[in-house]
Amino acid sequence: MTQSNLGLIGLAVMGSNLARNFASRGFRISVYNRTNSKTNEFIKNFSSSAKKQGGALVGASEYTEFIQSLERPRKIIIMVKAGSPVDGVIAELLPHLEPGDIVIDAGNSFYKDTERRFLELKAKGLHFVGMGVSGGEEGALNGSSIMLGGAPESWRELQPALEAIAAKDFSGEPCVTYVGPGGAGHYVKMVHNGIEYAVMQMMSEAYAFLKIAYNLKPPAIADIFEKFSQGKLNSFLFDIAVPVLRRPDDLTKKGFLIDKILDRAGSKGTGAWASKDALDRGISITSITEAVYARSISASKESRVALSKLYKNKLAPKKLPLPKFIPLLENALYAGMISCYAQGYDLIQKTATEEKWDLNLAEISRVWEGGCIIRAKLLNVLHKAYQTSGSKNSSLFAVPGIVSLMKKYVPDLRAVVGVVSASGVSTPALATALFYFQDATSKELSANFIQGLRDYFGAHTYERTDRPGNFHTNWIS
Ligand SMILES: NC(=O)c1ccc[n+]([C@@H]2O[C@H](COP(=O)([O-])OP(=O)(O)OC[C@H]3O[C@@H](n4cnc5c(N)ncnc54)[C@H](OP(=O)(O)O)[C@@H]3O)[C@@H](O)[C@H]2O)c1
Structure with missing residues (x-):
């Protein structure tokens, strides 16, 4: 019997598309x-097309049959x-x-579960791989961005198959990389999802301001976003924003669908995982966490409606002429997104140091260039900036190619946050992107004041600027 190169368990949307992708290669x-x-049903629908593409899909109704159909070492997704x-x-x-077999979890697992499974299977002589896969159902079918965590020998075994099904980066190389041991792949995927939350939140803040302050209808906002996506904000998310904004409401045949969609955002929790992990590790990822909070507050629709009647918040748009505002907004979003990547990368670096993972931020940026939800021209800029600087892991704000961009665009981010906040439209992600940049690049912060208060009420001590050591003051005397 001809044996299969790979096995796959789970034929919902992601699994079936991934299996079809492998068969098509x-x-x-x-x-x-x-x-x-x-x-x-899957075999009935897709096995003949798989055959035409030179591959094969083999259905199994029991684990024994499934396992027996696989070549050794078995590679089971x-x-x-x-x-x-x-x-x-x-x-x-x-x-x-049997020892040597490789079990690959390609779902959105929490990285600590992956670490645990890795160790449990290792104790049995088996290899476990936690594989972050981004790109949704379309990516699974035509090419995803793949972040692999596990033993290097598992990577070597899987590399040819994964390179065949991955999306391509800006140079045509496969968007798959070995991230590190244990849960490293799922960890980086979790941070990717957190960045995705923040980028979408920033876009929604831009949408809200254009809608409320300039009274623009969805197609007019789509026109602006379409121009953005032809420039430095070129990205999958800006590309799909255009049809989302232009779509008429087919159900009522009146107006646009976006205006009929309830303003209550869902989530599968991966943004919150990233935020909780950042809190535990003492790293600030404020824009990502604000994006999680924004979804939480959006979920309280009934309460928001009730409270809005008490306060009747009046928006007082202090706006610039639209042609002047649009380029400012484009630059502000660009700086905001770089700040958001700086936050995510800072978290990845801290974790890599704590967990002793040898991560490479140029390579992580590269595999996000294609296939994944956050794919964007900006990722190629980050990849090249890290690569050119020769630094695998410095703060994004310290990378020379990025320093000049932030110097150029942060003034517009500051202007936009000021204008939008004064108008009464909320910009939690954009504002915290600005504040994060300001604080992360400030020689002096106000934490001396916090330390004074802490020492007053709790004798927590403080350090001085002029000599080493810990000091306590008897503030009452
Ligand atoms: N959807 C996306 O865009 C996307 C993107 C990236 C990653 N992911 C991740 O990819 C994974 C799969 O996502 P999905 O949307 O394709 O499917 P899903 O809705 O998350 O899961 C459905 C699949 O899981 C199986 N399943 C559920 N409970 C099971 C159990 N106790 N034992 C055995 N099988 C069980 C189901 O089998 P039955 O048919 O028997 O119910 C079905 O095949 C998830 O971890 C998801 O978070 C999804």
Whole structure:
């Protein structure tokens, strides 16, 4: 019997598209799904096209059959709901596996779960890989950005197959990289998702101001965003913002769909994971966390409606003429996004140091150039800036190519935050992007004042500017 190159468990949208992607690149892939009818349907729908593309899809209704169909060492991708289902699938697989086999969790697992699974399987002579996959269902089918965590030998074993299905970066190289051991791949994917939250929040703040202060209709905002996406803000998210804003409401046949969508944002929690982890590690990722908070407050629709009746907040737009404001906004978003990447990269670096991962921020920026949700021209700028500076891991604000950009665009970020805040429209992500930059690049902050208060009420001591040591003052005497 011809054996399959790979196995995949979980045929929901991500798993089925990933399996089709492998098959379209000539791989033979065995698939299994808990609910067997989905396997049968999948094989019925896609096996003949896979064959035409030079690959093969092989359905299995039981684990024994599935495992027997795989060449050794077995490479099994798990693409099921994150959390306990992943542990359940691993437990079911274990009796069938042999030392050297590689189990790959390609879902959005929390990196600490991945660390635990890595160690548990290592103790049994098995390899476990935590693989961050970004790009949604379209990326899974046509090319994702892939961040792999696990043992280097697992990476070497998987590299050819993953390079075949990954998206391409700006130079045509595959958007897949070995990030580091254990949970490193899922960690970097978690921070990617946090950055995604912040970028989307900044875009929504720009949308809100254009809508409220300038009274622009969705297609007019789409026109502005379309121009942005043809320039330095070129990105997948700005590209898709255009059809989202232009879409008429098919249901009522009146107006635009965006105006009918309830202003209550959902989330799957990965932004909050990044924020909690940053708090635990003492790293500031304010724009990412503000984006998480913005979704939380959006969820309180009923309360917001009730309170709005009490306060009747009047917006007093202090606006610039629109042609003057648009380039300022474009520059502000650009500086804000760089600041947001600086926050995410700072978190990645701190974690890499604490966990002893040898990460490379040029390489991480590179694999985000294609396939993933945050793919953008800016990622190529960050990749090249890190590469040119020769520094793998310095603060983004210290990288020479970025210093000149921030010097150029931060004044416009400051102007936009001022104008928008004065008008009564909230800009939590853009404002904190500015504040983060200001504080991270300030010689002096106001923390001396905090230390004075802490020493007064709690004898917490303070350090002095003019001599070493810890000091306490008897403030009452
Ligand atoms: N959707 C996206 O855009 C996206 C993007 C990146 C990453 N991800 C991640 O990729 C993974 C898969 O996402 P998805 O949206 O394709 O699917 P999903 O809705 O997260 O999960 C559904 C799949 O999980 C299986 N499953 C659920 N509980 C199970 C259990 N206890 N035992 C065995 N199988 C179980 C289901 O099998 P049955 O058919 O039997 O119910 C089905 O195949 C998730 O971790 C997700 O967070 C998703």
